[in-house]
Amino acid sequence: MYSKDSYNYGRHGRKRRLKSIPVIITLLVVILILGGIYFLLFNEKNKYEDYNTYNETNKQYGTVQHYEKENDDFYISLYYPKLKEKNLNKIIKESYSTYLKSEKKKKDQKDILYLDYSCKKIYKQYVVVELDYKRINEDETKTKATKSIMTYDCKTNQLVALKDCLHGKYGDLLNTLGVNEYNKESTLIKVDKDSFTYYTDDTLKNKIVVNYKEYKDYIKLANKNIPSNAPLGVKAPKLMKVDPKKKMVAITLDDGPHKTLTERAMNAFEKYNGRGTFFELGQNMNLYPDIVKSVYERGHEIASHTYQHAQLTKLDATALDEEIKKTQDACFKATGTEQTLVRPPYGAKNDAVKSAFNTYGLSMILWDGDTEDWRYSKATDGAQIVCNNIIRDAKAKTGDGNIVLIHDIHENSVAGLEMALDQLSKEGYQFVTVSDLLKYKGHSEYK
Numbered sequence: 351m352y353s354k355d356s357y358n359y360g361r362h363g364r365k366r367r368l369k370s371i372p373v374i375i376t377l378l379v380v381i382l383i384l385g386g387i388y389f390l391l392f393n394e395k396n397k398y399e400d401y402n403t404y405n406e407t408n409k410q411y412g413t414v415q416h417y418e419k420e421n422d423d424f425y426i427s428l429y430y431p432k433l434k435e436k437n438l439n440k441i442i443k444e445s446y447s448t449y450l451k452s453e454k455k456k457k458d459q460k461d462i463l464y465l466d467y468s469c470k471k472i473y474k475q476y477v478v479v480e481l482d483y484k485r486i487n488e489d490e491t492k493t494k495a496t497k498s499i500m501t502y503d504c505k506t507n508q509l510v511a512l513k514d515c516l517h518g519k520y521g522d523l524l525n526t527l528g529v530n531e532y533n534k535e536s537t538l539i540k541v542d543k544d545s546f547t548y549y550t551d552d553t554l555k556n557k558i559v560v561n562y563k564e565y566k567d568y569i570k571l572a573n574k575n576i577p578s579n580a581p582l583g584v585k586a587p588k589l590m591k592v593d594p595k596k597k598m599v600a601i602t603l604d605d606g607p608h609k610t611l612t613e614r615a616m617n618a619f620e621k622y623n624g625r626g627t628f629f630e631l632g633q634n635m636n637l638y639p640d641i642v643k644s645v646y647e648r649g650h651e652i653a654s655h656t657y658q659h660a661q662l663t664k665l666d667a668t669a670l671d672e673e674i675k676k677t678q679d680a681c682f683k684a685t686g687t688e689q690t691l692v693r694p695p696y697g698a699k700n701d702a703v704k705s706a707f708n709t710y711g712l713s714m715i716l717w718d719g720d721t722e723d724w725r726y727s728k729a730t731d732g733a734q735i736v737c738n739n740i741i742r743d744a745k746a747k748t749g750d751g752n753i754v755l756i757h758d759i760h761e762n763s764v765a766g767l768e769m770a771l772d773q774l775s776k777e778g779y780q781f782v783t784v785s786d787l788l789k790y791k792g793h794s795e796y797k
Contacts, residue, residue, distance in 0.1 A: 354414040401427040408468035444762025461485040476541040477502040501541040509537040517570040580686040587647040599744040600756040600787040603758035607641040632657035632677030642684040651783035653691035719743020720754040727760040736766025751791035
């Protein structure tokens with residue numbers, strides 16, 4: 351038997367127990383909610399964990415940098431190298447910046463953008479960087495891979511292009527290796543210790559491998575460890591800075607190099623921070639290779655005027671090829687580079703001549719004004735006449751962007767050049783190479 355008091359006590363206790371049930375349920379709900387949030391956050395963290403790691407075995411040069419960003423559209427995780435070569439750092443930054451801009455948001459989907467890379471240095475000169483981009487869809491079932499490859503030459507501070515790897519009639523070599531069409535400006539190049547690889551398209555699926563020893567006579571890369579005929583110790587050219595807004599004239603000098611006058615002509619240009627284009631004969635280049643090297647290193651332009659000033663339209667195919675090839679070889683032997691421009695002696699040209707130039711990747715250049723300076727090489731007032739003719743031809747047509755012809759083998763011609771440069775500089779002209787003039791002013795009829 352329970353007493354009344356004890357009965358009342360029991361009933362109140364039950365009521366208190368009943369009142370505590372909602373509190374317990376509330377606590378459980380809160381715990382479940384917090385647990386769920388933690389679980390979601392933990393899972394979200396785990397979801398991206400695989401994209402916060404990188405391959406440690408293929409980074410032989412530079413230090414690893416990481417860029418991470420998350421928004422409503424993407425989770426972004428980029429690993430890229432930081433290198434001593436500042437210009438290469440800029441190129442790499444431009445690559446991943448362009449990639450990020452190119453990837454568009456997909457509706458109701460948050461994808462992952464991930465970058466890993468490999469980097470190594472070959473023979474203390476060439477830095478090879480491979481960038482491996484991946485876009486992974488939200489549920490990680492699909493991946494779109496995009497790759498980029500580049501080789502940077504620490505001596506020239508530029509990316510290596512196909513034209514920097516091979517010289518001569520290398521189109522013939524590429525044809526034998528199965529490449530019918532190629533881009534000489536392409537930088538899809540991977541330099542290695544025994545060979546280099548040229549990727550023929552942006553997908554990097556098609557490629558050829560060129561072995562240094564096997565194709566030594568074609569190899570242009572200049573390094574003591576690479577089999578090549580390229581000279582060592584050639585310095586990078588000191589190029590001028592061109593102001594596109596200023597008037598410009600390209601004064602070209604034929605028939606050199608001369609043992610003393612070519613040096614004098616270079617000094618004249620450089621006095622006004624200018625440069626000239628020297629259309630040189632191969633036979634003279636072989637006589638004065640040190641002068642050819644100096645012309646190149648000082649930032650002037652070396653162009654071809656053939657080997658011995660023959661009238662090309664009168665030659666058969668074999669002799670025509672020899673006139674071009676021997677001149678290209680003479681330039682390569684002295685500078686490790688080849689001419690890209692050619693001027694046929696006497697301006698004589700036909701379809702056969704043009705075709706022969708094309709096989710060597712040469713663009714034909716004529717002139718806007720011929721000073722006929724050779725006529726005044728012995729005249730007492732010859733220097734002044736040449737000076738007047740240079741100024742006349744520089745101002746012909748629109749007064750801007752002309753190509754003027756003189757020769758650096760006549761005393762009066764170089765003396766006239768010195769006087770003309772002084773006058774033209776006072777009138778606001780800058781003295782540029784033909785290649786720079788083509789870049790800023792056009793002249794498509796000469797290409």
